[in-house]
Amino acid sequence: MSEGCKITALIPAAGLGSRMHLNLAKPLIEIKDKPIIVYTLEVFQAHPLVDEIVLIFHPDGLEEARSFVRKFKLTKVARVIAGGASRKESVRNGLEVVDMRTKFVLVHDGVRPFVDEGGITRVIEEAKVCGAAVLGVPVKPTIKRLNHRMEVDETLKRDYLWEIQTPQVFERELIQKAYLRSSKLGVPDDASLVEKMGKRVKVVMGSYFNIKITTQEDLVFADAIAGIRALE
Template sequence: MKKFGIIVAGGNGTRMGASIPKQYLEIGGEPILMHTMKAFFQYDPTINLILVIPVSDFPLWNSLCDKFDFKIPHQLVKGGQSRFQSVRNGLNSILSTAGLVAIHDGVRPFVNQSVISRSYEEAAKKGSAIAVINLKDSIRKISGDGKSNFQDRQDFRLVQTPQTFQLEKIKKAFEVPESKQFTDDATVYEQQGWQVNLIEGNPENIKITSPEDMDYAEFLVNRNNKA
């Protein structure tokens, strides 16, 4: 089946405190976003990559591609006012309804090749494949009156991306109006009454949002370069 990859990078990086959005900051001598796109390209160079960023960032991105001689083929798509709208714009740019599409956060550059591979394989068989990892810490639920109750962490998972789907299904799912309940692509898919299929992600696949994350990202880049 034909594979598509929608890389969403519409954040402004306010928590990072940098002069440019976090997806364009460098780790290992290259912008985060380029590391992310390379992960998918190295898995399969035939994937149709779609990069969704604010239209105001197009000139910056093009200049970075020139500066870093970034040649991976991709289509630029205008982002929306929310992640939901950005993903929908990315989906609408795909004219076909046949195939598989992985939707991935642009600031998750350390996704394993095996996770990407399995996400497409599982989505082809079951309709969806959502990367998750186990919790390590104990968790408690806070009620409205401020009291807390123990929760068994074995009953919960931390959700990552990629979130991969059969293209026809996820395009249909995104035809609905946006809702605050849509915290990710899986919740949009689930709203149709379809059960989401979970796959094991990789712990290093962090979402880079803070200066502390940048320090860890540099460590991971250096470790991977030595491997």
């Protein structure tokens, strides 16, 4: 535990990946003979600032999850717990088991296997300063806002448009309070709940390699990134 500041990582990985059409839970899809979720967990296992990991998995796969945690010697995984029907419910389940010694909670998508150590360090250090920080990257494409007729209403300036990633790191009490107040809120990410409380969230530069694997097309990019990382 660094400087008496315990950091617990919540890794929600309870999704079934219906958009993959592969009849296999998305976190268990293999890239170069290793499950996606293992790539993700190994990054946090190796990170010196992360003290503990809570893996949030599909209720039907808990024993399988515990098995690969043992197989790959992921000793920082202190708990493997059941997720909910949505990502929000899964993170809520994770927050309920975080102990009081934890100062900061880090939330990272289980299917973002290529986050790097530097990005994790930067977002943690920023959260220590301001209480809430997320990784992100500037948007590259031209973005247009449309109306219901699929007509362009506005072409948005890219200068202040960022694609937000994970990890997202928060003071424990802040994110727990945000979830307590959010029972009926539908939001795209954890930071949105904190924003709705009026708290400013700092964005820290991430990496374009830190992709979220959602569709089969993403597996092509994932395989290429894994190949590059293997050569480093």
